[in-house]
Amino acid sequence: MTLLRVENVAKAFHGVHAVDGVSLTVGQGRIQGIIGPNGAGKTTLFNLVAGVLKPDSGRVLFDDMDLTGAPPHKIARAGIARTFQLTRPFASMSVRDNVITAALGHTRSRKQAQQAADAVIERVGLQRWRDNVSGDLPTAALKRVELARALAIRPRVLLLDEVLAGLVPAERQPVVDMLATLRDEDGLTMVFVEHIMAAVMRLSDSVLVLDQGKVIADGTPQEVTSDPRVIEAYLGEEPTIADA
Ligand SMILES: Nc1ncnc2c1ncn2[C@@H]1O[C@H](COP(=O)(O)OP(=O)(O)OP(=O)(O)O)[C@@H](O)[C@H]1O
Ligand SMILES: [Mg+2]
Structure with missing residues (x-):
């Protein structure tokens, strides 16, 4: 199809x-x-x-x-979700909050957005960076944040x-x-x-x-x-x- x-x-x-x-x-x-x-x-x-x-x-x-x-x-x-060639998460937000922000609007509640974010963070292997400020991340982790934000909208x-x-x-x-x-x-x-x-x-x-x-x-x-x-x-x- x-x-x-x-x-x-x-x-x-x-x-x-x-x-x-x-x-x-x-x-x-x-x-x-x-x-x-x-x-x-x-x-x-x-x-x-x-x-x-x-x-x-x-x-x-x-x-x-x-x-x-x-x-x-x-x-x-x-x-339809997309990632950007130049990563652009909110630099001052934690990884988790960045992914929650992406999920909000595609879930019914903040709690659901948090659950969706945590699942996606695990899926893309970002657990160890979860509470870090996104602006401090190395490129490889930033790319995964980009992926996580896109996946968060299911x-x-x-x-x-x-x-x-x-x-x-x-x-x-x-x-x-x-x-x-x-x-x-x-x-x-x-x-x-x-x-x-x-x-x-x-x-x-x-x-x-x-x-x-x-x-x-x-x-x-x-x-x-x-x-x-x-x-x-x-x-x-x-x-x-x-x-x-
Ligand atoms: N907003 C814009 N304003 C003016 N020209 C633009 C704009 N966006 C893209 N272009 C031009 O359109 C053409 C295609 O650009 P595009 O960024 O889509 O290429 P690309 O295939 O993604 O290249 P790369 O592999 O370098 O990422 C280029 O000539 C670029 O300069
Ligand atoms: Mg391009």
Whole structure:
């Protein structure tokens, strides 16, 4: 069953076509990878789906609801959560309060929000940081806070924008395992933007490749990484493709 359907969305900034007619369908319980060079439009695409930006044209459909141009809180309420490329928890709040804040509005009471937060904190392995002030956390823990805040709304689709960026290799593996578990055990549907190709190859059922706002390839991880247009698009970049 298709859960998320993006139809021909476009967004330009002062004449720059950041996203230029992108379509995408993600089935229930699937993991969709999105790759592409810097500035390809990946984050903009997420912002269009999450309601941070309104598309100039095209549609965003979720579980047969038309969410095109809906505000972020409505999209979150419908069941789409996202993490930000640059983590942005409330720095002066504890980890727990940050996650509770995210859960509030998606639960009936503060008590329920606390319970949801504690469950999610355990799920993402943040117990030892739970009562720390978020601004003091190392990057790896901050990334998990970002993930916990997104999971706290009990999403049906999770949009992950470079959750592995800034992590050293030893820190990446547990996060990749966690994402695999969220899909396998919870049936969570995910769309993730990632430059770390080993993770894209391991997690993705299907990969969409963007370049200059356009889809240049769409297929299995193996198909897209051997596609000459994709290799061409990455020329002159860090050899992330070769990492796979
Ligand atoms: N708010 C904005 N105002 C103006 N231009 C923007 C804005 N957001 C993005 N852009 C431009 O749109 C294009 C796509 O940017 P976007 O951030 O979506 O790329 P990306 O694929 O996420 O790149 P990266 O891999 O570096 O995160 C870039 O040219 C960027 O400069
Ligand atoms: Mg980006």
